Amino acid sequence: MSKLVKFGGSSLANSEQYAKVINIISEDEQRKVVVVSAPGKRFDDDVKITDLLIQYATQVINKENYQATLDEIIERYAEIANAYDVDEGEFAGIKETFTNLAKNDYKNDEYLMAAFKANGERMNAKLMAAVLNSRGMKARFVDPKDAGIVLDDINPNAANLLDETYTNLESFEYSDDEKLVFPGFFGYTKEGNIATFARGGSDITGSIVATGLHIDVYENFTDVSSIYAINPHLVDNPYPITKMSYREMRELAYAGFSVFNDEAIIPAIKGHVTINVKNTNSPEDAGTLIVPEDEVKHSHVITGISADDRFSALYLHSYLLNKQIGGTLTILSIFKKYGISYEHMPSGIDDLTIIFDRNQASDDTIHALCKEISEAIHPDKLEWIHNYALIMVVGENMAVSVGSISQIIKPLAEKKIPINMINQGASKIAIMIGIDQEYTDEAVVSIYNQFFKED
């Protein structure tokens, strides 16, 4: 059995956190591959390395003085290097890399930004390899370029993996007695430029590398001992999920369960890699296992409830809208023109609601989009609903338990929470409920209590 361990930013924030990570790596021989994020916050008001690098990049683009920012970045890495007697030459290289970022040539400012951000992870992986070596563990820093992690070049700050990466990883050579340390979050375009994933990118790298190198278990170290059935800030003693299916995690992560990035599940499904979400601060806790659905057996009808209010909705009313062949086509072409992808599109016989992620566009853009749709379709009514929340109620057991929708709706009816939309798709393991933002927490807690209160 082989394991990949991935550590998030808070697990690597300073030398004290590093100590925990070194223990975790050293105490299990099976932990062969390490994926690291950039150092995160050391305390609540602290600044993450990634944000310092964005500041550094912005100063360079604007030709402002960046020296203080650069010094602050280097100081964070130095604190760790000094604590572990890292080889001086090795640390000089890290320092030089950060300094040279301001002097290198880039294809354009977008690529500049991607390269600055990515080096937070890249230098942390270099540092981690040096620290492990200084502790007597044989470790090798692996640049994604050398492992062949290839991304597309459409948006260098939200790039997508190219499938050839898996072929490249298949032929990546390494010996059984060394630890491999990969930086998360980025790869290289075919032209050789750095490009990063969007949000949660280190989780995705962990998943890709685990699948490509045929690792059995992907241990994802965070700062919680479990994934819970509800956002743990909303109730006391939330119910911990010990095991869940890949697709349950996908559905929950889609709307607000940020502990494991939703897109990062997909490579793991491909590679049948077991995911284990664990706590860096309490590594003896079993954590949550994420596995194929046939390996899951839940005692409750629902497994978890998540919610996200990042959405907006466009409501259109027009008689015989759905008889117009090509009517929706026109609307979606306009969405495409403005670079907005839609999430869901519930429809009545004369109306259509298009739900989309509000973060994709400014208010001005959305107003322009509405205007153009209005002129193209001449609807009787067009309304932009700014604050739209989606609740996902998820459970493998829902697919076999016929009455689950009724049980889910009941507490909302009792609390008189108006439902804008309810949608059970074909997967049958999730029900999506659209409500006004203001009711989000109350709705989630009341559904949770309906199923978990007695525990």
Added chain:
Amino acid sequence: MSKLVKFGGSSLANSEQYAKVINIISEDEQRKVVVVSAPGKRFDDDVKITDLLIQYATQVINKENYQATLDEIIERYAEIANAYDVDEGEFAGIKETFTNLAKNDYKNDEYLMAAFKANGERMNAKLMAAVLNSRGMKARFVDPKDAGIVLDDINPNAANLLDETYTNLESFEYSDDEKLVFPGFFGYTKEGNIATFARGGSDITGSIVATGLHIDVYENFTDVSSIYAINPHLVDNPYPITKMSYREMRELAYAGFSVFNDEAIIPAIKGHVTINVKNTNSPEDAGTLIVPEDEVKHSHVITGISADDRFSALYLHSYLLNKQIGGTLTILSIFKKYGISYEHMPSGIDDLTIIFDRNQASDDTIHALCKEISEAIHPDKLEWIHNYALIMVVGENMAVSVGSISQIIKPLAEKKIPINMINQGASKIAIMIGIDQEYTDEAVVSIYNQFFKED
């Protein structure tokens, strides 16, 4: 107050039915405008005039002997004409029109078919005007050409109204002491060719003429004394709906309530025309009123439940489907290419179900469509679900009654009927439920019993 009366085919099937219609017209001075269908079935196994005309047209197209068919058609009109001593010259004109249909020139066979079918209504309106005149009522046959009912020329057998019709009807001149008799179902293209509406076309003509001539009440005479809360074949003593809103009727008619055509509501909404569905065989019954929603007050949470199994569904599963800007666009472009409009498109985070009216395309066409989508999108899974039923649960009160969804779902859960899809759109007066065809009647009856059983 003015009324338009429209009679369906069964109300005009023979001289006996004609007698009831003449009584209805004569007993109320406000009944100024009459719209007629073609004579329908006289008994269960009978053939409707429209079907005889389709047979006649087909024989002409195929250069087969049509004399027996033509004779049968003329005989049906003759029976009525003879019973009411219609002027011989008048009837000779009707006979000649039918005979000449085989000899006239047409743009193509589609227009030929439209012209043959339309003359069932056209000659019946001519005959009705003659009969009313013979009974001493001053009546005038109005050809849609003379009234200016203009249709588009995209599909002569499923044409759409052009808005200029309303301007034309505004200026249509008639005197207060005459009854106007319009044939339903058809109009003329700008080129002057006959084109017909799709299904239920006489209902649409009634609505258009009532709106265009500023009629207050549109009495739609059928063979039932009321619209019921459920298909009356499914339960004993079904609950009659005395008053409902336009939009309730639209939602119910969309899925199976065929008593009043769903598209025919739209012109009436535009003209604020009150619709009154009445029974030709029992005209003293109050029937069902269809009015704006602010004039409706229901005693039940739901007003009616309808169901229709004319649908199919295409199910697609593909990871991150909804993150692909333009992915759905590609799919809908292919639907458009094959001339298929979709009805609803519920989606999960990685899947999409496209529900469409199966009657729009042959199985071969749908297979070709699936193949093309498969090649364009490369989904992980693509499945064609042939038999898909939609249930519409409709009620103005549902918009204000928060717990209604829960009550609707409960009986289905109790009967263990699996729900494929549930969709509450923005209108909030209707919930759409997708189930397998085999459960349709059981599901509808159990929901009906949940709300109406105690009555």
